Amino acid sequence: MSRSDPDDILSTYRRQAATWDRGRxxxxxxxxxxxxxxxxxxxxxxxxxxxxxxxxxxxxxLMQRGFAVTGVDGAPEMLELARAHLPEAEWIEADMRTLALDRRFDGIVAWDSFFHLTPDAQRAMFPIFAAHLAPGGALMFTSGPAAGEAWGRVGGEPVYHASLDPEEYVALMAAEGLTLRGYLAEDPDCDRHTVWLARRADGSTG
Structure with a gap:
């Protein structure tokens, strides 16, 4: 399989947006x-x-259950589809690795997206998560089950994945005041996804 550079992930998803959307x-x-x-x-x-x-x-x-959603993606073709599906949401074109919205949210989800980043880029994301998470807010993301790199495919093109050791994820979250609330590697009831759920302290002193 021909492999592209990990930094090509956005260009791949730009080309394959419609195919990905149909197959999701x-x-x-x-x-x-x-x-x-x-x-x-x-x-x-x-x-x-x-x-x-x-x-x-x-x-x-999330929106069907009454939550407001702000979606961020680096592929404008994906956002065009998102606006067509859910015009009432807020959609922002940005690279998560340099995100600086100057706003905080009650929850952050990085499902099947964060794990496309290189290990160093993943490490650098935790201060970004924390900067956008309100006190008491929750973070959920998916990763691989162990440290390593892998390649998958979308629309016939290769796409990069990486993961850190579980112990390192726990340490990175703890450094940002995030406490683990749930974790399961390769959840058999969730299409073998490895899922993390953490919560930030609410800032109260009582």
Missing amino acids: PTGVFEQPWLNRLAALLPSGGHVLDLGCGSGVPIARW
């Missing part, structure tokens, strides 16, 4: 974890969907 499962196998995230959010809370793709099914699921 819409049955919401993610629902058990989304339920756990939603239980940590205030009613009507605001969620930042990082690497939102076309908005389906994650952003749509």
Whole structure:
């Protein structure tokens, strides 16, 4: 399989946006974890969907349950699809690695997006997560089950994936005041996804 550079991920998804959107499962196998995230959010809370793709099914699921959603993606073709699917949401073109919205959210989701970053870029994301997460806010992301790199495919093109050791993810979250609330490697009930759920301290002293 011909492999492109990890930094080509956005150009790949730009070319393959329509193919990805057609092939993305819409049955919401993610629902058990989304339920756990939603239980940590205030009613009507605001969620930042990082690497939102076309908005389906994650952003749509959240909005159907009364949450406001701001979606961020580096591929404008994906955002065009997202706006068509969910015109009432806010969609922003940006690279998550340099994100600086100067706003905080009740929840952040980086589902099947964060793991496209290189190991060093993943390490650098945790201060960015923290900068955009309100006190008491929840973070959910997917990774690989162990440290390493792998290549998948979208629309016939190779796409890069990487992961850190689980112990390093825990340490990176702890350094930003995030406490682990849920974790399962290769969840058999979630299409073998490795899922992390953490929460930031609420800042209260009582």
